[in-house]
Amino acid sequence: MILAENKKKGNDEIMKICPRAEDFSKWYLDVISAADLAEHAPVRGCMIIKPCGYALWEMIQSVLDSMIKDIGVQNAYFPLLIPEEFFKREAEHVEGFSPELAVVTHAGGKKLEEPLVIRPTSETIIYDAFSRWIQSYRDLPMTINQWANVVRWELRPRLFLRTTEFLWQEGHTAHATKEESEAYALMILYKLYERLAEDYLAMPVLTGVKSESEKFAGAFRTYCIEALMQDGKSLQAGTSHDMSDNFSKPFNVMYLNDEGKKTYVYQTSWGVSTRIIGALIMSHSDDKGLVLPPKIAPVQVVITPISKSQDDQVAIKSRELKERLKNFRTNLDSRDLRPGEKYYEWEKKGIPVRIELGPKDLEKNSCVLVRRDTSEKIICSLDEVETRVGDLLKDIQDSLFKKALARREETNQNVEDWDGLEKAVEKGGYVYAFWCGGDKCELKIKEQLKATTRCLPFDQPDEAGEHKCVCCGKKAPGKRWAIAKAY
Amino acid sequence: MILAENKKKGNDEIMKICPRAEDFSKWYLDVISAADLAEHAPVRGCMIIKPCGYALWEMIQSVLDSMIKDIGVQNAYFPLLIPEEFFKREAEHVEGFSPELAVVTHAGGKKLEEPLVIRPTSETIIYDAFSRWIQSYRDLPMTINQWANVVRWELRPRLFLRTTEFLWQEGHTAHATKEESEAYALMILYKLYERLAEDYLAMPVLTGVKSESEKFAGAFRTYCIEALMQDGKSLQAGTSHDMSDNFSKPFNVMYLNDEGKKTYVYQTSWGVSTRIIGALIMSHSDDKGLVLPPKIAPVQVVITPISKSQDDQVAIKSRELKERLKNFRTNLDSRDLRPGEKYYEWEKKGIPVRIELGPKDLEKNSCVLVRRDTSEKIICSLDEVETRVGDLLKDIQDSLFKKALARREETNQNVEDWDGLEKAVEKGGYVYAFWCGGDKCELKIKEQLKATTRCLPFDQPDEAGEHKCVCCGKKAPGKRWAIAKAY
Known part of the structure; x- marks a missing residue:
């Protein structure tokens, strides 16, 4: 069934996007398909992230990775496979994750003595390492992050939102005191996740604390950012957990304090996943397709020359324009297609600004800037195009946030x-x-x-x-x- | 056993590196341990890539990812788990990989109807997608890459060189003709892999074609880069496979050619993995520890002030120096440790240039540059430090390559x-x-x-x-x- 659905549409067949008002779930999947972001894989619950979707993830990674490094956290990499016994050490953790585990029982042609689970999250294997790495107070705080894939068996999969395998970053830290771990978990929430969501993804979020039943399995406290989707539902877009000493006890993560006494560390873990792409889609997109905030758009500007020739004045000026706009992520679409086809394609893909340039525009030394978010057309002198495009991108970023905020407040x-x-x-x-x-x-x-x-x-x-x-x-x-x- | 070996050494305990001449294998593991690059994980055959090792991988990724994008290849992401049946479609492929597969038989608390294998490589799942994505000659060439983890059950694990799980990039392309796929596989070898190895890792390589018995399971032809290690053994550091139509037939990857006839595509796949870090270590390092080529060193320059104060002239000038050297990846080591301890640490970690700055140097308006590769000390006027450091880094890069080449030629x-x-x-x-x-x-x-x-x-x-x-x-x-x- 899935295979048939994914069959590529012919060039002439125009993909219709179901309006939000008619069926929001179908609209969501249509937007993903029209923007060519992802598709279901032949393995139940898994997805293939296609180049347009992966480019979006790379943008998010690059922003978040810089933030992570700026606060002094170091990237590392821990194994995909975790001994089953590790999971059993923290009672709530194993209870929470058991139903979702994928288990490797055979490898290298033999049955394994102890089954291995594919990581659904890496607290256990990382804290086992911390127990070796941390000896004295001088080793604290220890702050580590990894970019990785994780697997949680998913019964009701949905592209980006719930997939059996997903990509994420998971930060893990150890501190000398309970006060420090609490402050650190909150710092991550505010300085990293709220900023990523609001300043880059233009998604206003509620920051707060989860109830006991909704917190992470094994955490002392879970903090979260929650964003409101256009259908009035909420989406958890990132979490930061204060673990207290819940894991340091079973994993024996201890340090010698400055009085020479062995003491358990206090820990945090925190993650943002490819799920946030689902949140991004449902925050801003419309019935014409994807809408991307400029700061996170892999392509910010697309120039569409209105000319059949590859070397007339329009073509020459278009290439010049691309060169002049090199401070933005700019594409030049010189393909031999009707302008309407090109507009339609870039609209579906959510490119923030489209520049139309034809012979008539050239006569007036101008071009037309088209905003993806409002469809507004702006006539712009060719002499001012760098400034105007820069201002426009800022304005789009800003107004997407304001619109989403107004929608939530209403x-x-x-x-x-x-x-x-x-x-x-x-x-x-x-x-x-x-x-x-x-x-x-x-x-x-x-x-x-x-x-x-x-x-x-x-x-x-x-x-x-x-x-x-x-x-x-x-x-x-x-x-x-x-x-x-x-x- | 492994756990005990990994216990962190006390600060006073100096780690001795076994000389190469005495035991090359032990020397290799000692260098990794002394530079804090990686350690064995509690799961057999797997490793933990520690922050210093992962930073190296990030440097390699960043160089190679730019090259990949520059030739027009797009990144995407395909599932970790592959239906067992997919592997059976290409006879040589299944024969080659069967002994190494890790198999998921249970998930979500139930036995799976069909076992899933953890990808040892992704030809099968990617070509299944290609069979849906490719319809006409207009879709060709299709050029895709993914950065991913793979699992191949390893009986004789060795850090970086042979690990059950490793990280890599795998490129996969489809072309209209046999000539094109052959040319593409060779282009990858020369423009990407030979350049990465020689221009960045300073490792001279042989480029050539593998024998029938040594080629990739399922390939028509395998091209490779081979580098000579200091013990006279060769290491395969990257491969590019011309698949011909060996996979397009079982996976039914076809296109309508310009005469409207359905035709099988011709394919390539190519990969470089974390194994190349092992090659890098064994190419340049010495009995004092890791030696890194400047272009790939996460830290290129470390400034070590010879002063106990944090705000005397030495400290002030050191901070100034760091600012002036911001075009290089420069660290300032202001820790309250004896200079000798710091030198020893940065030596083990392979930082190409160390700058020593003490009160006597300041009197003469100079500092001392120390080359990691030759231990040569160079007195340098503080007025010329940017230029001299830049020249020195180029010279080290150059001479590491020449030294490795001379060793091979001899x-x-x-x-x-x-x-x-x-x-x-x-x-x-x-x-x-x-x-x-x-x-x-x-x-x-x-x-x-x-x-x-x-x-x-x-x-x-x-x-x-x-x-x-x-x-x-x-x-x-x-x-x-x-x-x-x-x-």
Whole structure:
């Protein structure tokens, strides 16, 4: 079935993108297909990231990798295969990940004495190494990151959002004190993940802490960034875990403190994956296809000469233009195709700015700049094109963020009781409510409303007075949880 | 055992590197350990690439990735897990890789209906995709690369050289004609791999074609670069395969040619792996530790102030110097350690140039540049330091290559009969001999001399007259094979 779906469309066959309003899930897959980002692999739950999709991942990697290095974290590489026994050392960790493990039982033509699991995450194998690498307080903090593939068996796969294999970075650190590990986990959240999401991907995010039931298996506390998609659902786009000493105890990661006493370290781990590409798509794209924020777009500008010739004035000026725009990621599309076909293709692929240049424009010493996000056409003197394109790219970046933020703010709803919650969740967007913190109330929200507590956002006003749980009506702490349906 | 070996040495304990002349294998592992590049993982045959080793891999990646993009190849990502059935389609391929496969039989808590193998190489899964992506001659050539981890079950693991899991890039292309695929495979060999090895890693290589028994399982022809290590053994550092239509037939990769006829494509695949780091180590390093060519060294220059203060003139000038040397990858080592300790550490880590700056140097407005490769000390005016450091780095790069080339040329031996071959192989280095091309003769060399035909080098003179096989004495073609013991 999958193979048939992936058959390449003929050149003449135009791919129609299902409108968002009609079927958001189908729209999402259509946008991916139209922009040629990825496809299902012949192995259940896995995907092939095609060149256009991988170029996007390389952009995200390059931004995030610089940030990671700037804060002094070093990249390394740990094995794909992990002894099964390692997983069993931390009780919550094994419970959380067991159902998702892929297990190697045979290798080199023989049955293995101990099965190996393909890493679903690398805490266990990395902390085993830390137990050898860390001896004294002088070895702390130890801050390591790896870019890697991981496998979590996925029953309901969805391109980028949930795939059996995905790519990610996972940071792992060890610190001398509990205060340090907590501060570090929060620093990652703010300085790396919030910045990546907001400043580069133009995705406004809620930063906050997860509930006990939603945190990482084995963590003491999980912090997250959550972004609102255009259909009113939330998507967890990155997490940073304060592990406390939950892993250092079973893995025996200890240091000699300055008084010569052996002490367990406090740890953090944090990750962002190819899932964030799904978030990016659902944040900005429209019924015409992909929309990319300029800072992260592998191609920012495409020049489309309106001319059949390869060496007339239009062709010559177009090549000149490409040279002049070399400070931006600029493509020149000189293919022998009708201009309309080219426009259509670059639109689907989400290139932020298209430049049209024809004989009539040349007569007026101008060209036409077309914004992908608004379709606005701007006549621009050829003398000013570098500045104008630069300004336009900044403006697009800015306005994509503002638009996404406005959309989120419009859908914000404060509710005080179950009735209000039920209606608000149905409507979509973040619903802010007081919650007693009890498991039963959280489960009721999950089961009856198909929604979850996304996080307790840090950035919210204190509300005076007594507060009642939105579910049970009992007394609740004075901060509101963000509740929503989620990916 | 492994765990114990990896226990971190105390700060006072000085790690002694075994001299090359005493035990080359031990020297190799000692250099890796002293430079903190990698260690054995608790999973048999796997390694942990530590930050210093991974930074080296990132340098190699960055150089090679630019070259790959410059020739118009696009990066993509294909699944780690491959259906077992895919491997069985090409007979030689399955025969070659079966003994090395790691097999996933259980996942998500259940036994899988069809086992999945962890990719040992990705021809099968990528060509399955190509069969969907390629329809007409307009889709050709299709040129794709991926950076990935692969697993080949390894019985005699050795850090970097043979590990069960390793990192690599694998390029895969499809072309309209047999001539094109052959030319492409050779272009990769010369423009990418020979350049990477010689211009960046300062490793002179033989470029040539492999014998039938040494070629890639399933290839029509395998081209390679071979580098000579300091112990006189050869190491295959990169391969480029002309697949002809060997894979396009079982995977049904066809295109409509311009006459509308369905035709099989011709393919290439090519790869360089973390193994090349092993080659780099054994090419240049010495009894004091790692030696790195400047172009590929993650840190090119380290400034070691000779001063206990953090804010005296020496400290101030050292910081100034770092700023002035920002066009190079420069570290400033202001740690509170004795200068000797610092020198020793940077020596082991192979940093090409060390700058010593103390109060006496300052009085003379000079500093001391120390070359890692020759240990030569050069007094340099502080006014000229940028130029002198730049020149020195170029000179080191150059002289490492020349030294390695001279070492190889000195050991070259032409032999004409079995006796000569036997003695020459024992001596080490490349032995050039005529070979009839017969399997029996090749097997005899392998079994009796523990040596192999490394390649038929392209770059050799034609020798006039009749030629006799070095093994059987029968008539042989007029070009000499390079024969050597190998890694």
